[in-house]
Amino acid sequence: MIKKNELHLLTSRWKLIILIGTILITGFISINLANYFVSSNAIRSALIKNELPLTSNNIYSEIQASLLRPIYISSMMANDTFLKDWVDEGEKDLNKISKYLAEIQNKYAVASTFLVSARTNRYYHSDGVLKTVSKKVPKDSWFFTMESHVGNYRVEVDNNEANRNHLTIFINHKLYDYNGNYTGVAGLGLDVVSVATMIDRYKDSYQRNVYFIDRNGEIKSHPEKSLIDKVNIQKMPGIEAVAKEILNGKTGFLTYENELGTILLSYRYIPELNWFLLVEQTENKALRPIRQALCSNLLISAGITLLVLLISSFTIHRFQLQLEAMAKSDKLTGLVNRQYFDVLFAHALDNIGRHTTGLSLALFDLDNFKKINDSRGHLAGDRILRSIALLAKEHIRKSDIIARWGGDEFVILFQKCDAETAHRLMDKISERITCSFDESETAIPVSISVGIAEYESGDTCETLLARADKLMYEVKRTRKQKN
Numbered sequence: 001m002i003k004k005n006e007l008h009l010l011t012s013r014w015k016l017i018i019l020i021g022t023i024l025i026t027g028f029i030s031i032n033l034a035n036y037f038v039s040s041n042a043i044r045s046a047l048i049k050n051e052l053p054l055t056s057n058n059i060y061s062e063i064q065a066s067l068l069r070p071i072y073i074s075s076m077m078a079n080d081t082f083l084k085d086w087v088d089e090g091e092k093d094l095n096k097i098s099k100y101l102a103e104i105q106n107k108y109a110v111a112s113t114f115l116v117s118a119r120t121n122r123y124y125h126s127d128g129v130l131k132t133v134s135k136k137v138p139k140d141s142w143f144f145t146m147e148s149h150v151g152n153y154r155v156e157v158d159n160n161e162a163n164r165n166h167l168t169i170f171i172n173h174k175l176y177d178y179n180g181n182y183t184g185v186a187g188l189g190l191d192v193v194s195v196a197t198m199i200d201r202y203k204d205s206y207q208r209n210v211y212f213i214d215r216n217g218e219i220k221s222h223p224e225k226s227l228i229d230k231v232n233i234q235k236m237p238g239i240e241a242v243a244k245e246i247l248n249g250k251t252g253f254l255t256y257e258n259e260l261g262t263i264l265l266s267y268r269y270i271p272e273l274n275w276f277l278l279v280e281q282t283e284n285k286a287l288r289p290i291r292q293a294l295c296s297n298l299l300i301s302a303g304i305t306l307l308v309l310l311i312s313s314f315t316i317h318r319f320q321l322q323l324e325a326m327a328k329s330d331k332l333t334g335l336v337n338r339q340y341f342d343v344l345f346a347h348a349l350d351n352i353g354r355h356t357t358g359l360s361l362a363l364f365d366l367d368n369f370k371k372i373n374d375s376r377g378h379l380a381g382d383r384i385l386r387s388i389a390l391l392a393k394e395h396i397r398k399s400d401i402i403a404r405w406g407g408d409e410f411v412i413l414f415q416k417c418d419a420e421t422a423h424r425l426m427d428k429i430s431e432r433i434t435c436s437f438d439e440s441e442t443a444i445p446v447s448i449s450v451g452i453a454e455y456e457s458g459d460t461c462e463t464l465l466a467r468a469d470k471l472m473y474e475v476k477r478t479r480k481q482k483n
Contacts, residue, residue, distance in 0.1 A: 013316055021309050028301035036294045044264070044283065052208070052253065052266035056279045059202055059210065060270060067171070067272060070188055071153055073108050074173035077186040078152070083115065083175065087183050091117060094128055102126035104188070111168055112189040115175070116143050118182055146172060147182050155272045157220070167191075167220065167229075169273065209280040212273070217243055220275055238263065246276060260284065330404040332382055333389035341403035341411065345461045348401070348415055352455065359455035360414040360422035363468040364430075364448045367476070369408040371444050381408075384446065388433055395429045411465070419454035426450045449475045 077083060086097055101113040105126050115124040116133060123130040133140040142156055153173040168189040175184045202210045203223055211222040217232045234243040238258030242265070245254060251268040262283040270277050328340040336344065352359055366372070366388065373381040385408060392410060393402055401413040414422045430448050437446040451472025453464050 013313075013320060016316060017309055017313050020312050021305060024305045024308060025301075028305060029298070032294055032297045032301060035297075036290060039290045039293075052264060052279050052281065055202065055208060055210070056251075056266050056268050056277055059277055059279070060268065063270060063272065063277075066190075067155060067169075069108075070110065070169075070171045070190055071155075071173075073104070073110070074153060074171040074187040077104060077113070077115075077188070078173040078175045083186060084177055084183075087115075087117060087119070087175065088177055091120060091122065094124075097124050098126055098128050108188070110188045111191040114185075114187060114189070116185045118147070118175075118184040142172065143185060146174065146185050149174075153187075157214075157273050157275065207281070207285065209278075211278050212270075212275040213246075213278060214275055215247065217247055239265070246278070255283075333386055333404050335389050335393065335410070336401060336403040338403060338405055341401065341405075341413075342461060344401050344403075345413060348413060349461075351415070358416060358418045360417050360419050360452055361455070361464045361468050362412040362414065362422055362426050362450055362452045363405065363465060363472050364410055364412075364426070364450040365472070366408040367447045367449055367479070368444050372446075375444065384437070387436065388446075388448075391432055391436060392429050395432055396425065411468075419452055422452045422454070426452060449473075449479070451475060 082100060086093070086100075091097070097115060101115065101124065104110075105113040112125060114130075116122070117124070121133045123133055133143050135141070135144050139158075142154075142158070146154065153171060156170045156172060158168060158170060168191060170187060170189050172185050172187045174182060175186045177183050200223060202208070209223065211227075212220045213233055214220050217234045218229060219227045219231050219233065220229065222228055233239045233246070236243070238256050242254045242256050245252075246265075246267050249267070249269075252266075254265045254267070256263050256265065260282045264281050264283055266279045268277050269275075328336060330337045348359060366384070369381065369384075372384060385404075389402070389404065389410065392412065396402055396412060396414075399415045400417075401415075403411050403413075405411045412426070414425065417425075430450060434445070434447050449472050451468040451470065451474070453467035453471065455464060
């Protein structure tokens with residue numbers, strides 16, 4: 001029965017610990033997940049509405065800024081009197097124009113410089129005449145549409161035949177004579193490598209994928225050089241799902257899925273290049289810091305939960321021990337109380353059924369305890385009760401159980417003990433109690449009356465106590481008659 005009670009208390013304690021742990025874990029996980037989802041949505045929203053478009057705008061602004069200088073140089077060339085005079089004079093000295101174009105190319109560090117005459121259709125560059133342009137050659141169509149173009153200049157991206165067909169950004173500027181007649185096109189070429197350098201810089205700065213595609217979807221500039229002019233986004237896994245929307249639009253935001261997860265994509269059309277600028281970022285990379293924060297928070301929460309559970313377990317265990325002590329012991333004397341004595345007696349009775357050992361019960365109380373209380377006060381009576389309890393406990397065996405039965409009554413359960421042995425033990429206790437108190441302190445001699453009953457088959461705690469009680473009062477009656 002004791003083991004069952006202990007098991008029940010242990011089970012109850014663990015149930016409480018599990019409940020506290022569940023509440024803490026659920027609370028911490030709920031709060032951290034709520035914070036994670038709020039933060040991830042905020043980051044996603046910031047990327048969609050601000051950061052990716054801002055990156056796109058910054059790159060566009062830088063492209064525009066990088067074109068201002070070459071546009072100015074091409075304008076200067078178109079308005080240079082030397083160039084106008086050389087064309088008006090019939091394009092006679094090839095060495096002079098080659099030298100002039102080479103000087104401009106070196107001075108301003110551009111990929112190439114050129115002059116195309118509307119009179120002779122000759123294409124001049126720093127090494128002389130490159131070719132004669134023709135309306136029959138599709139590649140030369142840019143020149144024949146230039147005269148009717150609105151504005152004095154046009155930016156185009158094309159392969160540079162004068163530089164091993166490298167992809168080049170050309171600034172084409174109209175050339176007029178002194179009378180305002182169209183006489184050709186002067187300009188320069190910028191190597192697209194400079195654009196690629198800018199893309200690499202933005203990739204490193206913003207940790208985003210930046211690249212350009214033309215109106216057909218062909219990749220024209222990309223950090224992965226192997227994709228340039230070889231891959232079309234309409235056939236590229238993942239982005240192919242949104243490729244048409246990009247090519248049919250001007251600017252916007254899209255998402256698509258590939259092997260890296262969800263990709264956030266901002267795109268815009270660059271009219272100066274006739275290209276689309278694409279800025280991508282993987283959602284996983286953007287959310288990595290808050291995922292790491294979530295893991296850190298969960299680890300901290302787990303640590304706090306474990307600490308709280310350890311403290312709770314320790315506190316509950318101590319509180320439970322205190323409750324158990326209160327439930328089992330008498331507050332005044334510290335002995336086993338009446339309720340717990342019943343439990344211990346039942347346990348001893350169990351052992352009687354398994355073994356052939358004897359069991360004796362002694363019930364005793366203080367003689368004239370009421371007179372002691374009346375003459376010395378209840379506090380003095382309490383001190384005497386505590387002293388008697390301590391003396392009796394010191395003079396019983398480890399296997400014996402002593403309890404305060406109530407008031408000035410005490411009960412001792414002697415295990416593996418017959419009535420005769422119990423009498424001898426109680427005589428010693430009685431003698432020790434009588435000798436321990438000074439009559440000047442108590443005013444009345446302190447003595448006890450004892451009744452002892454030995455266990456008989458079929459006895460219960462009540463029947464055994466009844467016999468011991470009867471014997472104790474017979475002892476009291478005998479003493480009174482003698483006095």
